[in-house]
Amino acid sequence: MSAVGRTVTLALTGASGVQYGLRLLDCLLAAGVHVYLMLSKPARVVxxxxxxxxxxxxxxxxxxALSEMYGAAPGQLEVFGEQQWTAPVASGSGAADAMVICPCTTGTLSAVAVGASRSLIERAADVMLKERRKLLVVLRETPLSEIHLENMLRLTRMGAVMMPANPGFYHRPQSVDDLVDFMVARVLDHLDVPQDLLPRWGLEESDE
Known part of the structure; x- marks a missing residue:
């Protein structure tokens, strides 16, 4: 499936691991995806x-700045503020094809699970759930409390996909960037965006 012509909402919240979100933004833009981007205030701090x-x-x-940094085409990247309620992502009629919260704090997880919609990020996620569109949550927290697990289960039952930032090691990573790319590749796979960061299981190149 071609990624060109598709729109993905990407939200970065204040969890550690902003490298995941920034690398995902880079890959989405490189693939020709139209991106709606939101950064929470804590995300900017991190x-x-x-x-x-x-x-x-x-x-x-x-x-x-980000369009220049990642070589985005004119109009390919749109950035919205936390209280910009006129943004397309605030309504089902303007919702993107999919949304990723990467990284996601447990606070944002909780707010989305109960439909708080206090910020544009939370409202955009609520819209994805009500419109039955794909919502990926890259949670970055450890250990997980019963509250976190219950919120993850609640969102999973609503159709969201929980993708905790747990990179694998079977691809023999040689750097932190390799670990970041592992998670980003899994997110791209779930978005049906072509990627060459990580081969699919069983299709990796042979050492022979």
Whole structure:
């Protein structure tokens, strides 16, 4: 399936592991996907802690900076603020084909599970559930409490896909980037976006 012409909503929240979300953004744009992007305020703090990036505060400037950084085509990337209720993602009539929360905090998990819709990220996820569209949740937390597990189960029963950030090692990673790519590849597979970051099980190249 071609990724060109498809739209994916990507939300980064304040969990550790923003590298997953940024790498996913890079791959989605490279694949020709139209991306609606939202960053929570805690996500911006974590980006400053875990990366060397210094991102603009205003959404328009952030959109320009990330578009240039990742080589996005004109109009391919749209960035929305947390309270920008006029954004397409706030309504079922403007919903994307799929949504990924990557990384996802347990606070966001809880808010989505109960339909709080206090921010645009939470509302966008609520829209995906009510419209029966794909919602992927890349939770980054350990250990998991009974509350976290119950919220994950509740969302799974609603049709969301829980994808905790648990990279595998069978591909023999040589760097942190390889571990990040493992998770990003699994997300792309679930989005039906072609990827060459990680071979599918049983199709890996032989060492012989």
């Amino acid at each position: 980006i400053g802690m875990e990366t060397e990036l210094s991102l603009p505060a205003r959404e328009a400037a952030l959109q320009r």
